[in-house]
Amino acid sequence: MTMDLQTERCGVDGAAAAARRVIDALVRAGDISGADMAGIADRLNAVADDLEAQAPPLRDRLVNMWRGDGNTRHDPAAGPENPIAPPLAYTGRPDGSIESDVTLGLPYQGPPSSVHGGVSALLLDHTLGVANGWAGTSGMTAELTLRYHHPTPLFEPLTVTARQVSVDGRKIRTTGAIAAAGRTCVTAEGLFIAKPLPRPR
Ligand SMILES: CCCCCCCCCCCCCC(=O)SCCNC(=O)CCNC(=O)[C@H](O)C(C)(C)COP(=O)(O)OP(=O)(O)OC[C@H]1O[C@@H](n2cnc3c(N)ncnc32)[C@H](O)[C@@H]1OP(=O)(O)O
Numbered sequence: 001m002t003m004d005l006q007t008e009r010c011g012v013d014g015a016a017a018a019a020r021r022v023i024d025a026l027v028r029a030g031d032i033s034g035a036d037m038a039g040i041a042d043r044l045n046a047v048a049d050d051l052e053a054q055a056p057p058l059r060d061r062l063v064n065m066w067r068g069d070g071n072t073r074h075d076p077a078a079g080p081e082n083p084i085a086p087p088l089a090y091t092g093r094p095d096g097s098i099e100s101d102v103t104l105g106l107p108y109q110g111p112p113s114s115v116h117g118g119v120s121a122l123l124l125d126h127t128l129g130v131a132n133g134w135a136g137t138s139g140m141t142a143e144l145t146l147r148y149h150h151p152t153p154l155f156e157p158l159t160v161t162a163r164q165v166s167v168d169g170r171k172i173r174t175t176g177a178i179a180a181a182g183r184t185c186v187t188a189e190g191l192f193i194a195k196p197l198p199r200p201r
Helices: 011-032 037-054 058-065 117-135
Strands: 090-092 098-102 140-148 158-168 171-180 183-193
Touching: 011 037, 090 117, 098 117, 117 140, 117 158, 117 171, 117 183
Parallel strands: none
Antiparallel strands: 090 098, 098 158, 140 183, 158 171, 171 183
């Protein structure tokens, strides 16, 4: 079953996707392109001025972000509303695990042509958290242990997976991995503590 964050698609998704394209194109172009970067900066600042002038009060937006009780749409890993999210889209498997297929580009680079280790940590932390939600018991990340087995390639399809392993009182243990072409690049073990934070209302 697919966890479809797109069902309540709203206008910001399209703008966020465009911003994602801009980020990718900027990192790709750098200062060795023929682009008029000063002019581009002026145009992007004009867009930001327009958005800032129309933004709602922060508290209203926070309440809006946390509406509903399910998955978030604004987070930096899977949020379609967030331009810094790739974004991941999850499918739940019958065995209780979840997976997401994603290809990452230059904005996520660490070592040459490879995914930044902190980006892998972000994607795995979030994916373990979603696996907990999928399994029915969620918590805050208390510990996240990562092992980087092989460089994680950019520009190639990656599979991010996670599965809740156990719930012992408030302690939730969850594992996950990032693989490329069937080879495991990163594995993660997380300890989560069930402690719901109040949603902004
Ligand atoms: C369908 C799908 C839906 C999906 C929906 C949502 C998806 C969203 C996904 C988002 C994903 C993104 C996720 C994120 O980004 S979560 C953001 C990153 N994490 C944090 O900011 C957490 C910050 N820390 C805390 O808030 C508290 O310290 C927590 C809540 C962790 C515990 O504070 P609390 O005061 O409640 O705990 P306690 O003192 O009563 O202790 C309780 C027990 O826990 C044990 N313990 C505690 N800490 C640690 C530790 N560090 N290592 C090992 N053990 C630890 C402790 O020994 C004790 O065990 P015992 O003595 O009883 O045996």
